[in-house]
Amino acid sequence: MLNTATEKTPLVEMSHIHKRFGGLHAVEDVSVSLNAGEVVGVLGHNGAGKSCLMRILSGAMKPNEGKILINGQEAVIDTPQDARLNGIETIYQTLALANHLDAAANLFLGRELKTRFGNLDDARMFSEAENALRQLNPNFKNLRDAVSNLSGGQRQVIAIARAIYFQAKVLIMDEPTAALGPSETAMVADLTLRLKAEGIGIFLISHDMHDVFELCDRVMVMNKGRNVGTFAIKDVNKDDVLSLIIKGALPDDWTPRGQA
């Protein structure tokens, strides 16, 4: 396995992660790190194990083996709550929204704001949600509608707002632009760069090569559950990455592009 990235004290370090479903090795001995203020692209075919790996980091799934270090400290991430306590927020591909609840209820789901008497503080949640959503999309309307009545783009904005509202240190974005139109995709790209500038570490799962090369500092490619290469983005081009995704190996004549 080649690794041309420079070593620092990483924000997140996943080492030797294994995840098996019966006989199937969904994730096999994968190690990956993420630094503060860095965007790492996680690439691969459908079923290559990238979503699985990210679900392990976000606490949605437990690994069979391996450990996760946060700022060099071993962290136990058994549940989504554990991940959040460690500053890890996730934008799921499925968005993970409760369709019958409105935007504010979804944004604060599991972390509801309460009044002194322990009642739900709906007024404050609504105004906070309004602010958070308007920052991402000034045209956001229908805040009081159940999210099942909202458009795909609006739902995506809620999922993104939920991840960044709580001051994440690590953000996992699983296909964040899959449901979006061009202008919204550009908005997400801007947002990604802004969050990166704020020192947040981001794992970006994407199929869109354009996004990957525009936003990522490094890419990690998975094939059949294995990490087949982690590269600084300047060392590879699109053909190299596609070769890794499809073949699981670099083109035979490859040399680090950045040094050429």
Place this chain on the structure above:
Amino acid sequence: MSEVQTRSRMRFLPSGSALHKLSALITLLLLILAFSFTSPAFLSVNNGLTVLLQTAVIGLLAIGMTMVIITGGIDLSVGSVLALSGVVTGLLIKAGLPVVPAMALGVVAGGVCGFVNGLVITKMRITPFVATLGMMMIARGVALQLTGAAPISRLGETFGALGNGSFFRVVEMQANGFPKVIFPGIPYPAVLLLVMAVLGAYLLQRRQIGRHIFSVGSNEEAARLSGVDVVRTKIWAYTASGALAGLAGMVLMSRLVTIQPNEGVMYELDAIAASVIGGASLMGGVGSISGSMIGAFIIGVLRNGLNMAGTSAFIQQIIIGVVVIGAVFIDQMRNRN
């Protein structure tokens, strides 16, 4: 941009669940109107209070049932749990315990049954339908076994107070020495139902547990990923349903001043019908206590009105069955457009 699209919806119309609740309320009022024509005694204070009394038991069950249904589950055990709670209370009173702690322990027994339901559903991963069907048989069996299927009577006057007492009862002694009831009073069960309904609605709408109940029923995986403790939320809902079934048992047995271990058969179906008529969706995520109370009263008024009009119990079953299907059909028609 797609979200700038303004949907042409008529804002002045009440939408979604509000509309359903409104139509259920109108149905209830129409029923009352119709019955007051068919039977002159229907629209009287006395009969109104009778309906309140009769509906209290179904109403209490429907509060818990609604919470369970909103989580996307169902509780078929409430009728049997009601009987078992009564039996526990009866045996404790016979063992020498005073009425109030015995009743409290009866409610606790109901809560324990619900808690077990929750554990079986979440930990053993048995579907709610099967788990509570099992509990329905187990609780009924235990109730019958403990009593040898015989009623427990002679429980003392205090035991009958909850079911038969009332607030603001005005009785006047007549010249001939017989008492004359001027105002029969507001029955305790009706007050209890109101208190529990308000409490239930408060928990569902204003507290975190209520928000979590809705989220679990709406999208269980999303709730889990958002950090909602799905297992705890479900166990809470089933425990509440069991405890309310216990409370309903106290009201019912107290009204009869006898513990009947075979009471409450099919009550779960009335409770489910009340929730569904009131707009709860068996798919989860939708429902309200106020809607379910309207649903309970629709069933209560139907029963009472049909009784007073001399309709046979068999015909009543048919009519209530049709009403349940009709209510769900109308709801689906509404959701489709």
